[in-house]
Amino acid sequence: MWALVLALVILCCGWCSGGLEVSPIGPQIVVISLDGFGQHYLASYPGHFLPTLYSRGAYPEKFSNQFTTKTFPNHFSVATGVYEDVHGVVGNTVYDAALNATLDIHNQSLFTQNPSLIPIWTLNELVGGHSGCIMWPGCGFPYRNKNVTFFEPFRHSADLRGEMYRVVEWLTNATTPANLVMVYHEQPDLIGHAYGPDSPQVLAELKKIDSALQYFFHELEIFGLRDIVDVIILSDHGMMSVKERDIVDLSALVDTSKFFFTGSSPLLNVWVKEGVNELDVYRPLEHQGVSNHYRILEAAESKAWHYENNPRISRITLLADDHYVFQDFYEFIDSFKEKKYKDLTDTHGEHGYPTTTTNMEPIFVAVGPSFHRGFKAPNFSNIDVYPLLCRMLSLPAGPHNGSFAAIAPVLAQPSTTRLLKPLIIALACMVLLVGVVGMVACALTRRSHKRTVSADSLINGYVYRKTMRKEKPLEDRSEEECLLEPEVEEV
Known part of the structure; x- marks a missing residue:
């Protein structure tokens, strides 16, 4: 009986573990x-x-x-x-x-x-x-x-x-x-x-x-x-591909001593230096952008792209046209040469557009x-x-x-x-296991509480029943009573 219970436990555990296709840590x-x-x-x-x-x-x-x-x-x-x-x-x-x-x-x-x-x-x-x-x-x-x-x-x-x-x-x-x-x-x-x-x-x-x-x-x-x-x-x-001939050098177009910039091509944040009128920076940059493949970022664009309302974003922001970059890109090219990149050409790449x-x-x-x-x-x-x-x-x-x-x-x-x-599978397994164990325990309990009958009680009961039935064969005799009948006859 206990061997059967053990087998059921192993079967349930194997079934449950087979359904667990997730990490034990989640x-x-x-x-x-x-x-x-x-x-x-x-x-x-x-x-x-x-x-x-x-x-x-x-x-x-x-x-x-x-x-x-x-x-x-x-x-x-x-x-x-x-x-x-x-x-x-x-x-x-x-x-x-x-x-x-x-x-x-x-x-x-x-x-x-x-x-x-x-x-x-x-x-x-x-x-x-x-x-x-x-x-x-x-x-x-x-x-x-x-x-x-x-x-x-x-x-x-x-x-x-x-x-x-x-x-x-x-x-x-x-x-x-x-x-x-x-x-x-x-x-x-x-x-x-x-x-x-x-x-x-x-x-x-x-x-x-x-x-x-x-x-x-x-x-x-x-x-x-x-x-x-x-x-x-x-x-x-x-x-995006960029050719060296398409580098826009702002220092050749405007007076760069009035501002400094952060960021990198193709987007530069222009910061007007203290004591300089912002319009004196804005107007020349705007004018040169028309014919030099860049523009000042418009308010509508900044809003649509969620690139506004932060003090780290300058009031004047320059954006180069596709495939164009600013003069800061020369530093990129120099770094490739210093690192001895082989087979360099005049074509490079950039992002930020x-x-x-x-x-x-x-x-x-x-x-x-x-x-x-x-x-x-x-x-x-x-x-x-x-x-x-x-x-x-x-x-x-x-x-x-x-x-x-x-x-x-x-x-x-x-x-x-x-x-x-x-x-859910594990819970079902536990319910099934508890049910099996409960059934086995119930069966064992009933068996252990079965009433024990002594030999004298069995003999006396058989004699009484046989006398009451006037020696008629008993169709409902138990196996024990059949074994006792020869002994009773001798008595």
């Missing part, structure tokens, strides 16, 4: 950002693995980024779910008049202008999760006095395959397994700047990226994480148990990624400009639902 999500990977690259993509992810995952008709289409601003918009003029990272470098300082990636103040915002990695840590960041802009600083569990700082020429290996290590950490990992990779942006988006060097870099992604998913398979971990692959912007420009559109594809397979969703934006991650990780979302409703169609089965299913 949902695990990896976000991989490929800097400068434009949607336009997919048309002539040289690899084979990333296209298979699109066939196995969910992606939008159009994935929108934020203006300006620069690296640090868009990565922080993904992390916080707000527009650039809300979080204050309005360029890769900014001037903060309140601090009287120019800020870059090395200054925490670049990312902390708005204290009401909590990046997704910190929010996850505050509720007990474990976050990991590999070179993600802004993640190297504490927010609300809280650091991430795992962190790797930025380093040039980082190997994506090595980064993917580190991610698997964090996901499988024995004591503090990460449930959210944010990965930044500087390619193909760097190669695109040097050689232009249509160069063979970019195609070669895309092949490396494709191979590294395939390696990562293979590692997930080896560690039994393929059906557990959700992976989001996205980028911040695309890349309006989000409506075709070559500025980034990529997004989500693969994993929570997402639809081979599904094209309606348009959504990179600020919608924040509420998506909050919902998947069951985090209390802070203030944001994103829309969960817009990005929700990519979800086939929300993480909370995936957790509910095995819990």
Whole structure:
């Protein structure tokens, strides 16, 4: 009997564990950002693995980024779910008049202008999760006095395959397994700047990226994480070709001693120096822009692109035409030559243009148990990624400009639902097990309480019954009475 109970217990436990296709720590999500990977690259993509992810995952008709289409601003918009003029990272470098300082990636103040915002990695840590960041802009600083569990700082020429290996290590950490990992990779942006988006060097870099992604998913398979971990692959912007002959040198057009600028091509924030009349700067710049492939950003454009109402955005902002840049781009070219890039030509690449420009559109594809397979969703934006991650990780979302409703169609089965299913199965198993044990216990109890009859009582009862029935055969005799009958006759 107990062997049967044991067998049922093992069967129920095996059934329940077979239905649990989720991590024991809850949902695990990896976000991989490929800097400068434009949607336009997919048309002539040289690899084979990333296209298979699109066939196995969910992606939008159009994935929108934020203006300006620069690296640090868009990565922080993904992390916080707000527009650039809300979080204050309005360029890769900014001037903060309140601090009287120019800020870059090395200054925490670049990312902390708005204290009401909590990046997704910190929010996850505050509720007990474990976050990991590999070179993600802004993640190297504490927010609300809280650091991430795992962190790797930025380093040039980082190997994506090595980064993917580190991610698997964090996901499988024995004591503090990460449930959210944010990965930044500087390619193909760097190669695109040097050689232009249509160069063979970019195609070669895309092949490396494709191979590294395939390696990562293979590692997930080896560690039994393929059906557990959700992976989001996205980028911040695309890349536009620029020729050296199309560099606009402002110093040859206007008196640049009256102002200084921050930011980088094709968008420059112009700051009028103290004691200079703003009109004396504005008018010459406006006049020269008509015939020199740039313009002063109009108020209507700034409002539509959510690039206003922040003291880090200057009253005079210059935007170069598509395929044109300003004189600061010469520094880019010089850096390529100093680093001895081979086979450089007069064609390079740049980004930062309006989000409506075709070559500025980034990529997004989500693969994993929570997402639809081979599904094209309606348009959504990179600020919608924040509420998506909050919902998947069951985090209390802070203030944001994103829309969960817009990005929700990519979800086939929300993480909370995936957790509910095995819990229901486990509960059913427990009910079944309790029922089986109860039935066995009841049977054993009834058996143990069965009344014991002595031999004398059995004999006397039989004699009495036989006498009353006047020696007639008893049809209802028990086995014991049949055995006793010869002894009774002798008596």
